[in-house]
Amino acid sequence: xxxxxxxxDAAILEQCHExxxxxxxxxxxxxxPSAGWESVxxxxxxxxxxxxxxxxxxxxxxxxxxxxxxxxxxxxxxxxVGLLASYVGLTRWRVKRHLKPKGYAALKPELxxxxxxxxxxxxxxxxxxxxxxxxxxxxxxxxxxx
Amino acid sequence: MTIxxxxxQSAHCESGVTANLISHYGYSMSEAMVFGIGGGxxxxxxPFIKINHLPLITFRGAPGSIFKKCAERLEVxxxxxxxxxxxxxxxxxxxxxxxxxxxxxxxxxxxxxYFPAALRFHFNAHNLIVYGRTGDEYLISDPVIDKxxxxxxxxxxxARYAKGALAPKGRMYSIAQMPxxxxxxxxxxxxxxxxxTRMVKVPIPLIGVRGMQLLARHMQHWPEKxxxxxxxxxxxxxxxxxxEIGTGGGGFRFIYAAFLQEAAAVLEQPRLEILxxxxxxxxxxxxxxxxLGARRCKGHNSADNxxxxxxxxxxxxxxxxxxxxxxxxxxxxx
Numbered sequence: 001x002x003x004x005x006x007x008x009d010a011a012i013l014e015q016c017h018e019x020x021x022x023x024x025x026x027x028x029x030x031x032x033p034s035a036g037w038e039s040v041x042x043x044x045x046x047x048x049x050x051x052x053x054x055x056x057x058x059x060x061x062x063x064x065x066x067x068x069x070x071x072x073x074x075x076x077x078x079x080x081v082g083l084l085a086s087y088v089g090l091t092r093w094r095v096k097r098h099l100k101p102k103g104y105a106a107l108k109p110e111l112x113x114x115x116x117x118x119x120x121x122x123x124x125x126x127x128x129x130x131x132x133x134x135x136x137x138x139x140x141x142x143x144x145x146x
Numbered sequence: 147m148t149i150x151x152x153x154x155q156s157a158h159c160e161s162g163v164t165a166n167l168i169s170h171y172g173y174s175m176s177e178a179m180v181f182g183i184g185g186g187x188x189x190x191x192x193p194f195i196k197i198n199h200l201p202l203i204t205f206r207g208a209p210g211s212i213f214k215k216c217a218e219r220l221e222v223x224x225x226x227x228x229x230x231x232x233x234x235x236x237x238x239x240x241x242x243x244x245x246x247x248x249x250x251x252x253x254x255x256x257x258x259x260y261f262p263a264a265l266r267f268h269f270n271a272h273n274l275i276v277y278g279r280t281g282d283e284y285l286i287s288d289p290v291i292d293k294x295x296x297x298x299x300x301x302x303x304x305a306r307y308a309k310g311a312l313a314p315k316g317r318m319y320s321i322a323q324m325p326x327x328x329x330x331x332x333x334x335x336x337x338x339x340x341x342x343t344r345m346v347k348v349p350i351p352l353i354g355v356r357g358m359q360l361l362a363r364h365m366q367h368w369p370e371k372x373x374x375x376x377x378x379x380x381x382x383x384x385x386x387x388x389x390e391i392g393t394g395g396g397g398f399r400f401i402y403a404a405f406l407q408e409a410a411a412v413l414e415q416p417r418l419e420i421l422x423x424x425x426x427x428x429x430x431x432x433x434x435x436x437x438l439g440a441r442r443c444k445g446h447n448s449a450d451n452x453x454x455x456x457x458x459x460x461x462x463x464x465x466x467x468x469x470x471x472x473x474x475x476x477x478x479x480x
């Protein structure tokens with residue numbers, strides 16, 4: 001990669017820069033700040049779309065009373081049952097039970113507090129789920145032709 | 147308590163942390179040099195290990211190995227510790243900072259509030275340096291971020307005790323003692339020999355150039371095997387592993403080329419300078435692969451970015467790199 005080829009396509013890095021290695025006119029390597037690369041922004045967006053689809057699926061299941069609000073928070077935090085279980089310090093089968101409305105309704109306050117602490121939300125927000133998917137992204141990839 | 151520490155931004159976290167720590171003790175070292183000596187370059191494709199339903203593809207060695215091997219080869223004495231109990235882990239970190247020792251810590255990126263939101267996935271092999279504390283905040287030199295940052299204690303503790311694959315378990319490390327003289331030339335030879343051997347000589351079809359060829363063979367059939375949507379997600383995943391923050395571009399090829407260039411001067415081996423140029427060329431091929439692949443992900447299809455065409459490009463990379471690493475082996479073994 002030559003110096004003038006270092007991409008400057010800001011999006012996912014927000015105000016930050018990453019370091020790219022490029023050769024100058026003498027063929028010597030130099031470190032150049034790069035605002036980002038459109039190709040990477042694009043595949044990063046694609047990864048977030050997968051997360052978004054999973055959250056959407058969770059919301060649908062919650063609306064159909066097939067899952068508890070815990071599923072929404074789990075997907076929002078990009079966790080699966082195993083990861084959530086290790087964060088909350090429970091076995092996977094117990095977490096699975098809490099992901100169902102019946103198991104969730106029977107949750108003791110102490111366990112609810114533990115779940116809320118993992119998701120970094122107040123306990124009373126545990127029951128709340130939004131109507132539509134919101135991804136925690138500051139900026140969206142600007143539409144540019146590759 | 148604040149340690150006078152110079153923050154230098156780098157492309158990759160672990161090699162940046164290592165280089166900045168060594169430089170702090172008076173021996174100025176570039177990130178590329180550390181990356182090369184620590185044998186950072188790698189390729190591994192493990193289709194049977196799935197992370198989020200996607201195959202494990204890696205362009206770098208095991209987390210922690212760059213620091214460890216670099217220290218070993220430079221004869222720098224280091225201290226590495228892990229703590230099961232998070233309070234004890236934070237106390238040990240405080241003690242280090244109070245003693246004026248800048249300390250590297252392994253963290254997950256998901257819980258670091260200063261990280262760009264779009265990059266906050268559950269990735270646990272991130273590295274940063276803690277060089278001070280004021281009240282409840284730690285002063286952090288995170289090598290992939292432009293400037294030094296601050297991070298609340300609770301957040302850093304969470305990040306150090308992130309769970310899941312490659313969990314850091316509070317791992318922290320620092321330099322205990324620098325040697326009288328640094329055996330730079332020998333260390334460079336060892337670093338190159340290790341990487342080159344791994345890339346071309348290991349008879350396992352999953353790693354090195356053989357791994358690339360296996361990936362190319364599999365990729366060719368992704369559309370029939372996985373369906374359109376999943377094959378694009380697989381392709382996007384590969385491009386992210388190759389290019390997303392921390393590789394310096396081209397799946398670490400450009401950092402490695404910068405290292406070969408420095409090594410050529412130290413070892414007085416002009417041949418390495420030419421091989422650095424060749425490495426730049428293969429890096430450019432990887433970049434082209436990422437560009438074409440991203441276009442396919444976006445739905446801009448053309449003859450040069452069909453899955454067979456992308457696989458052919460990958461194969462071309464592997465053939466060129468096989469030759470390159472064989473030559474590197476012969477240069478350092480002389």
